Amino acid sequence: MPERILQWKEEYSIGEEEIDSQHKRLFEIAAGAFSIVSPSERAAKVKETIRRLVEYTRFHFDEEERFMKEELYPHLDTHKELHEEIIISMNAFMRRIPEMKIQELEKELAFSIQSWFIDHITQKDKQIQAWLQKKRRFEGLLEWNEEYALKYEPLDSAYKAILPETKEMILAREETPKQLLARLEQNLIQHYRDEEAYLQSKKILTPEHLLAHKKIIDILQNLIKKMRFNDQNMLERDLALFFQGYLTRHKHSLLMNQESLSISL
Structure with missing residues (x-):
């Protein structure tokens, strides 16, 4: 299941090379949580992956917000709030890792990745794409x-x-x-x-x-x-x-x- 979830699909693309490249990198980092390691190292591996994810996600969100500001995206403030909620959720997940069993950890991580990245990209970032397409058609006129x-x-x-x-x-x-x-x-x-x-x-x-x-x-x-x-x-x-x-x-x-x-x- 995690392997299918973490597979990048072209349908996730918003048509902006820099943003899409960063989204792909998030998927690559997240996949590291499911790499094969011994059971004793599993929790530490997941925690390290989440730490890297939080770090790169902060960078990506800063870049995406800069891009939206430059493009005069009208829903920037609302989108920034969603970014903040994701970071809070990621930090909360990392704090809970020591309390979870490995099966629970993998299941919740897969679910969280779906929410943090796939749902956000397909539901919220895609709105940026639709707005940009409309904006550029209008600018051409x-x-x-x-x-x-x-x-x-x-x-x-x-x-x-x-x-x-x-x-x-x-x-x-x-x-x-x-x-x-x-x-x-x-x-x-x-x-x-x-x-x-x-x-x-x-x-x-x-x-x-x-x-x-x-x-x-x-x-x-x-x-x-x-x-x-x-x-x-x-x-x-x-x-x-x-x-x-x-x-x-x-x-x-x-x-x-x-x-x-x-x-x-």
């Missing part, structure tokens, strides 16, 4: 595409800045979708004011361009009105579509004045 470029650096730089700012706002999840959209609306309004002042200074701001800005703000305001409270999935989808349409429409509006822009810039 809000990446700058050169087809949006106007070839006018002051304006292109401003547009490029909006996308990463929006991604960071969404992935941080510190606000409800409605709050986030309202803040985005204010940012976009300020951006348009700056752009209009810039175009006005070049004497190429047209009524059509002002109307294009108004229509885009109207679309965003409609998104805010329709947004269901805390509907993160709808927010991500609609924002991606909004930005794709916004950048395409805005580019078309500016290219209508391409000759004037070329002369002025």
Whole structure:
């Protein structure tokens, strides 16, 4: 039974090489508890294996938490609490070793390894994988595409800045979708004011361009009105579509004045 439990399976992988490598190492260390030794050495062998497991598990949890923080994983605090519970359980198990008979020891160790590592990986770490996959799909939708470029650096730089700012706002999840959209609306309004002042200074701001800005703000305001409270999935989808349409429409509006822009810039 222990041999089957401690066999690494690809279904345990979360798709992150460093994390998966550390998970495999945990399995390798745990397998040492079931290596063949004399009965008199069995308890000492298990205790030494648990000690090594605790030491490496602490290292792994620190690395995994650092990874989650870098990726802005929204459930980091909850996940850290689970890590702390596992360490407490491992230390408690090690203290009980002298009181257990060898058959009981092996049975409980196999059960504990299932709980500490396999259940945690398949139930909790897999949630990190699912979130990362969703995050990366979304990030791809809000990446700058050169087809949006106007070839006018002051304006292109401003547009490029909006996308990463929006991604960071969404992935941080510190606000409800409605709050986030309202803040985005204010940012976009300020951006348009700056752009209009810039175009006005070049004497190429047209009524059509002002109307294009108004229509885009109207679309965003409609998104805010329709947004269901805390509907993160709808927010991500609609924002991606909004930005794709916004950048395409805005580019078309500016290219209508391409000759004037070329002369002025």
